[in-house]
Amino acid sequence: MVSENILKIKQKIWEVCQKVGRNPDEITIVAVTKTVPVEKIKEAINAGIYDIGENRVQELLEKRNSLENVRWHFVGHLQTNKVKYIVNFIHLIHSVDSLKLALEIDKRAEKINRPVDVLIEVNTSGEKTKYGVKPEETIEIVKQISENCKFVHIKGLMTLAAYSPDPENARPMFKMLKNLSDEIAKLNLKNVEMKHLSMGMSNDYWIAIEEGATIVRIGTAIFGPRK
Template identity: 30%
Template sequence: MTDAVTPEDAVDRENQLRDNLRAVRERLQTACVAAGRAEDAVTLVAITKTFPISDVRALAALGVHDLGENREQELKVKAPDCQDVTWHFVGQLQSNKARSVVRCAAVVHSVDRSSLVKALSRAAVEEGKTLRCLLQVSLAAYGPAEAATGMTRGGVAPDDVPALAAEVAGADGLELGGVMAVAPLGSDPDEAFAGLESVASRLRSEHTGADWISAGMSGDLEAAIRHGATHVRLGRALLGTRPPLG
């Protein structure tokens, strides 16, 4: 994540990010209009995994207010450097990393088990902050090909969402924000996100403030928006080909 680039390279990269951001915003606007939703109904969360801090700064300067990481190691480096944005943690989270993530992030999208709820609650209380939590919902039922590989995306089963939601809602330092999911590889994203939309609707009937649906990435954001996504998590469409993990 070093920034050993020339000034000319930096300008070229900023221009590239500006062009990509313009295209992404047009794509989001078009998808919202096609779905019969307000043009600004969806929040872009830029996923900066493996990209350098210079990209984070450039995106913030371009008006991207929500940034996301899926590795605690990167979040704790980047977040202190760029504090005028809302940081989202979107990856699988070990309980022993909860405190580090809570220090840096305002939102965790990947709450999927009781032990993590307890760890996040303890950390939030110790840090004196309120952490917004989204329940990661497993959509494995919509992707049998992915399930057969044994490499599923994780998340809580839809039938178990009410119990975990009640636990988050009752935990000190936590705020239940809604749901998150990733469409399984090989699935029909419309079917998968329709399933998530149904889970989200049931959740809102019991917790009216839990109205976020974090769904949709670079390849399937239109389907997610058709099914009520309020937040999309974009990396490749915005930042380009992802550098290898260091």
């Protein structure tokens, strides 16, 4: 079931890339495993998915001991007091949404002399229930992090589009993130590289790829509906 789902997703990604003239190898699938048991995650790993995304630090730490050959992504809201638990091994933090959080990551990373790659989370939907930097404040916060952090390396931007039964409704939010990324790239800031756009989930990842996503975060389409 899981391996079949992954095959379908990879096929869809290939088709979309063919349509828009992109290389499918540019797209990383992050399997989002919130509440998914370890055995099911192992099925995904056996099917060639090595990038695993978790929303909660506690759940990530519990699963980490049972899984090998995994690049861990933190995709949920990260509290400053939880940074210390993941800073020594995390592959990519998708959800930096304040200078305060970036400074905490920087402080912890400096102690172990390990640069940490992060994405800046942007609230492109304007929904009050979502975390993220306001689009109009994104460039300023990227500048502040660049100036004040030595061990935090910004690798791009992330967003969570507003849910809609019609995936086309997510397109303007993905376009907005791509435009912001292009603007930031022109600034040539220290420790800032607009390499990644983390956008698109189970219901709209193909639209995100058409608009430039390099990372798609997929849970339900791989593992089925959450209980």
